[in-house]
Amino acid sequence: MARVSLPTAVSLQRTVAVARKELLHILRDPMTLFFSLFIPIMEMFMLGYAIDTNVRHVRTVVLDQAKTQQSRILLESFVNSEDFRIVREVQTPWELSQAIVAGEARVGIQVPEDYSRRLDANQTAQILVLVDGTESSIAAAAVNISNAIALRESLKQLMAQRLSETLPVEARPRILFNPDTRSANFFIPGLLVVMCQMMAVMLTANAIVREKENGTLEQLFMTPVRAGELMLGKLAPYLVLTFVEFCVITFLMRTAFQVPIHGRFLTLSLIMLPFVLTMLGLGLYISTRASTRDASMQMSMGTVIPSIFLSGYVFPIDSMPPFFYFVAHFVPTTWMIDAARGVILRGAGWAELQTHALVLWGMACGVLLASMLKFRKRLT
Amino acid sequence: MSSPAQAANGEPVINVRDAVIRFGPVVAVDGVSLHVRRGEVFGLLGPNGSGKTTLIRGLCGLVELTQGTVRVLGYDVQRDAERIRANIGYMSQKFSLYEDLTSQENLDFYTGIYGLTVQQGRDRQAQLIEQTGLAPYLDRRAGRLSGGWKQRLALACALLHEPQLVFLDEPTAGIDPVARRDLWDLLFRLAALGITLFVTTHYMDEAERCARVGYIYLGKLLAQGTPAELKHLPGVNIPGTRWLEIFCTDSAELLERLRARPGVRQATIFGQSVHALVDADRSNAALGLEGLEVRQGEPTLEDVFVTLSRAQQKE
Numbered sequence: 275m276a277r278v279s280l281p282t283a284v285s286l287q288r289t290v291a292v293a294r295k296e297l298l299h300i301l302r303d304p305m306t307l308f309f310s311l312f313i314p315i316m317e318m319f320m321l322g323y324a325i326d327t328n329v330r331h332v333r334t335v336v337l338d339q340a341k342t343q344q345s346r347i348l349l350e351s352f353v354n355s356e357d358f359r360i361v362r363e364v365q366t367p368w369e370l371s372q373a374i375v376a377g378e379a380r381v382g383i384q385v386p387e388d389y390s391r392r393l394d395a396n397q398t399a400q401i402l403v404l405v406d407g408t409e410s411s412i413a414a415a416a417v418n419i420s421n422a423i424a425l426r427e428s429l430k431q432l433m434a435q436r437l438s439e440t441l442p443v444e445a446r447p448r449i450l451f452n453p454d455t456r457s458a459n460f461f462i463p464g465l466l467v468v469m470c471q472m473m474a475v476m477l478t479a480n481a482i483v484r485e486k487e488n489g490t491l492e493q494l495f496m497t498p499v500r501a502g503e504l505m506l507g508k509l510a511p512y513l514v515l516t517f518v519e520f521c522v523i524t525f526l527m528r529t530a531f532q533v534p535i536h537g538r539f540l541t542l543s544l545i546m547l548p549f550v551l552t553m554l555g556l557g558l559y560i561s562t563r564a565s566t567r568d569a570s571m572q573m574s575m576g577t578v579i580p581s582i583f584l585s586g587y588v589f590p591i592d593s594m595p596p597f598f599y600f601v602a603h604f605v606p607t608t609w610m611i612d613a614a615r616g617v618i619l620r621g622a623g624w625a626e627l628q629t630h631a632l633v634l635w636g637m638a639c640g641v642l643l644a645s646m647l648k649f650r651k652r653l654t
Numbered sequence: 655m656s657s658p659a660q661a662a663n664g665e666p667v668i669n670v671r672d673a674v675i676r677f678g679p680v681v682a683v684d685g686v687s688l689h690v691r692r693g694e695v696f697g698l699l700g701p702n703g704s705g706k707t708t709l710i711r712g713l714c715g716l717v718e719l720t721q722g723t724v725r726v727l728g729y730d731v732q733r734d735a736e737r738i739r740a741n742i743g744y745m746s747q748k749f750s751l752y753e754d755l756t757s758q759e760n761l762d763f764y765t766g767i768y769g770l771t772v773q774q775g776r777d778r779q780a781q782l783i784e785q786t787g788l789a790p791y792l793d794r795r796a797g798r799l800s801g802g803w804k805q806r807l808a809l810a811c812a813l814l815h816e817p818q819l820v821f822l823d824e825p826t827a828g829i830d831p832v833a834r835r836d837l838w839d840l841l842f843r844l845a846a847l848g849i850t851l852f853v854t855t856h857y858m859d860e861a862e863r864c865a866r867v868g869y870i871y872l873g874k875l876l877a878q879g880t881p882a883e884l885k886h887l888p889g890v891n892i893p894g895t896r897w898l899e900i901f902c903t904d905s906a907e908l909l910e911r912l913r914a915r916p917g918v919r920q921a922t923i924f925g926q927s928v929h930a931l932v933d934a935d936r937s938n939a940a941l942g943l944e945g946l947e948v949r950q951g952e953p954t955l956e957d958v959f960v961t962l963s964r965a966q967q968k969e
């Protein structure tokens with residue numbers, strides 16, 4: 275009886291043969307292995323320590339022309355906030371602005387000579403705060419904080435007049451989930467996702483292009499191996515490698531950066547699976563399209579960069595213009611970063627991650643199917 | 655596994671009718687018809703870019719036919735490319751095994767890809783290693799093998815699944831004469847086992863050894879037949895002309911001289927001799943060949959190909 279094999283039937287033996295060969299390629303090329311595992315880790319250390327968007331200890335110069343007790347109390351309140359650090363006292367307004375121009379300080383505070391006089395006379399006393407606008411995040415923070423300090427000083431004055439000790443209203447914001455608002459806690463889960471994405475895409479983007487360039491694909495096409503077997507066999511070793519990378523980065527996140535994982539590691543790993551598959555599939559898709567390794571590298575960078583900016587990794591998606599907010603939802607990274615932050619920072623579990631899992635599995639199946647269909651055993 | 659080709663119905667192993675393969679404006683294969691019988695060693699010759707590789711790829715279903723029909727091992731290439739692939743071996747023009755893997759690992763990989771069982775694989779590998787003499791090189795990375803051994807390894811990988819038909823695209827390009835002879839000896843042993851070989855080459859001595867030869871020029875198959883048949887083609891042996899083989903010490907000078915003579919239609923250097931096609935009514939003396947060793951020749955295969963190409967150019 276004739277054995278009819280469906281065109282979609284996958285032979286385990288052939289798939290294993292491909293996977294084993296692919297693994298040998300990885301092992302035979304220790305440089306690539308080294309760079310693909312350690313570069314992301316180095317990047318993590320560089321970015322993880324450098325990215326601190328919390329504004330603290332901003333270098334500040336002061337010009338106290340009043341030299342009264344009130345002016346000193348005011349300046350102390352700036353220092354006490356821990357937001358400012360006084361690096362120098364200057365004597366003239368020119369020195370004050372010069373210190374900022376020279377980059378010695380980001381903020382200059384000038385308390386005019388008539389500060390106490392005007393306060394005592396119940397007039398508006400002005401202080402001048404010069405802010406270096408070149409670093410927008412510092413500038414914004416400095417303006418907000420100095421406004422807040424001025425407001426509090428004003429209120430204190432008013433209270434003193436009304437002979438009341440307590441402020442009428444006080445907002446006490448309490449930040450949930452990331453109590454000390456460490457930016458590492460916010461950034462590193464995103465970094466984890468982006469690093470795994472880069473690794474998965476870059477590695478597989480080479481997998482088929484390399485065979486095209488070396489002419490080995492032509493030989494392979496002459497064998498009974500099927501597109502699906504070739505794809506699966508090539509995915510398997512890179513899936514393992516990306517998971518190793520994922521575990522290493524997670525471990526470093528926990529130990530070196532002290533980011534606590536509030537949820538379960540298993541949950542995180544499981545939600546990571548469809549995401550990594552999506553990215554491996556994307557890499558394979560690129561690999562089937564590109565005809566040279568350079569082209570595939572460019573194409574994979576072309577997918578990584580938009581997902582860095584559109585995924586909420588750098589810019590929160592809630593503050594994006596509606597169009598980009600809409601587009602962001604089609605980027606797998608957006609879902610994965612949200613899920614990773616959910617598990618790591620908020621302790622989210624399966625109940626909260628159902629949508630994420632559904633979307634990511636959908637994307638994984640879509641991308642893998644597309645690259646399998648795109649892959650024809652034909653030369654172009 | 656049996657295929658319709660073995661059903662003794664006399665159908666050629668390869669049967670091509672009016673095949674056209676086009677890449678955009680380039681017509682790489684232009685109306686080729688040919689047939690290759692079972693157990694035959696078929697040689698395909700032609701200058702660079704004439705479409706040899708493309709024709710082979712077309713025969714294996716690796717590039718699409720623009721027109722025409724190709725039947726290989728009794729299967730239609732457009733419909734049953736996978737069946738064909740399971741029964742053919744292919745050695746591409748460029749070495750296309752994994753250079754970072756050892757010979758043994760390359761063999762193992764293809765053993766897995768062709769779906770051989772462990773026992774089958776072991777037996778078949780042992781047999782091929784014996785035939786090709788690869789044993790001392792099994793642990794060497796394929797990329798570090800010399801040209802001749804690379805070709806033997808490639809051949810071994812292409813033969814693992816015991817194909818009935820093997821395509822070899824310039825298997826002897828760039829390897830030394832001894833390795834070349836060894837490889838051909840191996841090919842003839844395969845042919846003796848009933849395996850059909852389709853070989854492309856630029857070497858005339860290899861062409862002479864083939865059972866049948868095809869000559870392709872700018873995508874067109876200008877002739878096919880046994881070497882003897884080709885040498886007696888009417889287009890090559892024009893009535894009123896004869897072929898001469900002239901031996902001399904300074905063949906370059908003789909060539910110049912001959913080409914300037916009236917009555918000399920064509921002259922080409924072959925090592926120490928010059929082959930010339932001259933009008934039959936001119937005597938050797940009239941051609942200025944006194945004192946030289948002159949043989950009445952039949953055209954060599956190279957004469958045949960040069961003549962066919964010239965005639966085609968004139969059209």
Ligand SMILES: Nc1ncnc2c1ncn2[C@@H]1O[C@H](COP(=O)(O)OP(=O)(O)OP(=O)(O)O)[C@@H](O)[C@H]1O
Nearest residue numbers: 654677680682700701702703704705706707708709
């Ligand atoms: N994929 C392709 N796309 C476009 N043109 C192609 C392609 N493959 C081959 N050609 C063209 O088809 C023609 C025949 O090429 P082919 O490689 O078949 O020649 P060949 O006889 O094998 O030459 P060689 O002796 O150099 O190996 C050439 O003009 C080549 O440029």
Ligand SMILES: [Mg+2]
Nearest residue numbers: 706707747823
């Ligand atoms: Mg060629």
